[in-house]
Amino acid sequence: xxxxxxxxxxxxxxxxxxxxxxxxxxxxxxxxxxxxxxxxxxxxxxxxxxxxxxxxxxxxxxxxxxxxxxxxxxxxxxxxxxxxxxxxxxxxxxxxxxxxxxxxxxxxxxxxxxxxxxxxxxxxxxxxxxxxxxxxxxxxxxxxxxxxxxxxxxxxxxxxxxxxxxxxxxxxxxxxxxxxxxxxxxxxxxxxxxxxxxxxxxxxxxxxxxxxxxxxxxxxxxxxxxxxxxxxxxxxxxxxxxxxxxxxxx
Amino acid sequence: xxxxxxxxxxxxxxxxxxxxxxxxxxxxxxxxxxxxxxxxxxxxxxxxxxxxxxxxxxxxxxxxxxxxxxxxxxxxxxxxxxxxxxxxxxxxxxxxxxxxxxxxxxxxxxxxxxxxxxxxxxxxxxxxxxxxxxxxxxxxxxxxxxxxxxxxxxxxxxxxxxxxxxxxxxxxxxxxxxxxxxxxxxxxxxxxxxxxxxxxxxxxxxxxxxxxxxxxxxxxxxxxxxxxxxxxxxxxxxxxxxxxxxxxxxxxxxxxxxxxxx
Ligand code: HEM
Ligand code: FES
Numbered sequence: 001x002x003x004x005x006x007x008x009x010x011x012x013x014x015x016x017x018x019x020x021x022x023x024x025x026x027x028x029x030x031x032x033x034x035x036x037x038x039x040x041x042x043x044x045x046x047x048x049x050x051x052x053x054x055x056x057x058x059x060x061x062x063x064x065x066x067x068x069x070x071x072x073x074x075x076x077x078x079x080x081x082x083x084x085x086x087x088x089x090x091x092x093x094x095x096x097x098x099x100x101x102x103x104x105x106x107x108x109x110x111x112x113x114x115x116x117x118x119x120x121x122x123x124x125x126x127x128x129x130x131x132x133x134x135x136x137x138x139x140x141x142x143x144x145x146x147x148x149x150x151x152x153x154x155x156x157x158x159x160x161x162x163x164x165x166x167x168x169x170x171x172x173x174x175x176x177x178x179x180x181x182x183x184x185x186x187x188x189x190x191x192x193x194x195x196x197x198x199x200x201x202x203x204x205x206x207x208x209x210x211x212x213x214x215x216x217x218x219x220x221x222x223x224x225x226x227x228x229x230x231x232x233x234x235x236x237x238x239x240x241x242x243x244x245x246x247x248x249x250x
Numbered sequence: 251x252x253x254x255x256x257x258x259x260x261x262x263x264x265x266x267x268x269x270x271x272x273x274x275x276x277x278x279x280x281x282x283x284x285x286x287x288x289x290x291x292x293x294x295x296x297x298x299x300x301x302x303x304x305x306x307x308x309x310x311x312x313x314x315x316x317x318x319x320x321x322x323x324x325x326x327x328x329x330x331x332x333x334x335x336x337x338x339x340x341x342x343x344x345x346x347x348x349x350x351x352x353x354x355x356x357x358x359x360x361x362x363x364x365x366x367x368x369x370x371x372x373x374x375x376x377x378x379x380x381x382x383x384x385x386x387x388x389x390x391x392x393x394x395x396x397x398x399x400x401x402x403x404x405x406x407x408x409x410x411x412x413x414x415x416x417x418x419x420x421x422x423x424x425x426x427x428x429x430x431x432x433x434x435x436x437x438x439x440x441x442x443x444x445x446x447x448x449x450x451x452x453x454x455x456x457x458x459x460x461x462x463x464x465x466x467x468x469x470x471x472x473x474x475x476x477x478x479x480x481x482x483x484x485x486x487x488x489x490x491x492x493x494x495x496x497x498x499x500x501x502x503x504x505x506x507x508x509x510x511x512x
Binding site: 006008019069070071072073076077078079086090091098099100103104105106168169170171172173175200203204206207210211212213214215216217218219221222223229230231233234235236237238239240241244245 | 342349354358361365465469473476478479
């Protein structure tokens with residue numbers, strides 16, 4: 001199949017950026033979206049031009065590195081699918097595809113389709129961990145966890161931190177990401193000692209990074225490649241309220 | 251940070267404020283609508299109801315001041331949150347939203363009511379100010395009626411033999427006094443809404459309020475953390491039903507006046 005691409009090009013964070021047009025010719029419907037871009041890039045490079053810069057790592061939908069908005073939708077809009085797992089058979093011969101980077105003040109564009117997501121790392125560092133003594137591996141089942149809690153914690157832990165939630169949100173809110181991280185650990189016994197501190201610290205860091213606020217639109221949930229539920233935002237709101245009452249007074 | 255500064259200075263804290271003040275204002279608009287509906291029980295009913303309210307004295311002032319406080323907090327938080335949201339997302343996407351699973355578009359695009367909360371809200375605030383000037387402060391220049399001043403609409407109330415008649419018998423112009431005589435709310439409302447453009451403006455504003463609430467009443471449960479996939483259907487249905495009932499209740503008054511039922 002043959003496609004036209006309209007791609008955001010930007011040399012560095014200071015550059016104003018612009019759209020450029022490319023042709024993607026002889027694309028196999030079985031290629032992934034990133035493989036299609038690889039083919040286009042080979043053509044660009046053999047013409048002696050700069051390849052389209054985009055992030056990717058695992059290419060199997062588990063690392064969260066690939067990040068691009070395809071026709072206005074982060075990851076392209078196939079249910080529960082990252083851009084690297086999206087296949088070209090979902091497009092039609094002759095289509096024009098618009099490809100843009102995540103758009104959020106807290107995710108400045110680094111180059112072309114690559115954005116700087118270190119704001120997520122700083123949120124994670126502020127409280128998305130448990131402090132434990134290192135040593136030998138604990139015995140299995142030494143710490144019992146209720147089935148419902150372990151299921152829910154696993155659902156939250158699915159978050160790969162790709163940032164599609166922020167990219168899709170009209171307010172560039174990171175609340176689905178933060179909610180997943182706060183919920184995941186607060187549901188586990190290991191997360192209890194730092195439970196309140198974590199909720200307060202992660203929400204404060206999220207605010208500091210300049211993300212917007214949730215206004216309950218649900219776009220984040222709809223584009224999330226791991227289908228993280230909006231329920232976790234409600235849970236984070238509870239966790240935060242609880243933490244405020246317990247710790248905020250001190 | 252103290253509890254108060256956490257609530258006022260963080261995103262989630264302000265969302266709680268938004269939700270709680272919104273819930274309080276919702277309570278007010280429900281009670282206000284029920285009060286308005288007494289007009290269908292006749293002039294005596296609504297005039298008596300108004301006289302009762304006015305006789306509450308300090309309680310009325312407590313209610314008014316807490317309403318004012320809730321409006322202040324709601325608008326402050328709304329402007330703060332909305333401006334942060336604008337700043338957080340300065341660029342819009344060039345591509346129009348076309349997911350490869352095209353049926354999922356409606357899940358991805360934010361709903362009209364949700365997108366326009368700040369605009370519906372600010373227009374409601376402007377309308378509320380006009381509405382107060384119209385019926386509470388009774389500014390004659392804005393009622394759309396030539397040489398009619400609601401300030402002169404009073405009815406007999408105290409020491410009247412028969413209450414029913416008393417609350418429907420108009421006092422001659424210049425005789426009634428603010429604070430001493432009961433206001434002829436019935437005549438005020440029927441002449442007020444007799445002006446077609448005032449009624450239209452009112453109906454549009456109430457419509458916006460109900461659009462605001464169709465999203466707000468559902469979002470509020472999420473903000474205070476008690477919404478889940480299991481309860482979401484019920485909550486959304488509640489929000490929509492409440493918004494529609496409020497719309498019907500409020501709009502029934504000007505419609506009835508315009509079509510001559512009142
Ligand atoms: C009688 C009047 C009003 C009622 C009953 C009302 C009710 C509500 C409710 C229940 C919410 C949901 C809160 C939440 O998201 O958790 C809300 C949200 C909102 N209200 Fe109002 N409201 C009123 C007036 C206003 C006014 C005057 C403004 C003016 C700026 C306003 C702006 C907003 C905004 C921007 C939101 C969305 C907040 C967000 O999603 O982040 N509202 N309102
Ligand atoms: S490259 Fe790892 S999820 Fe797409």
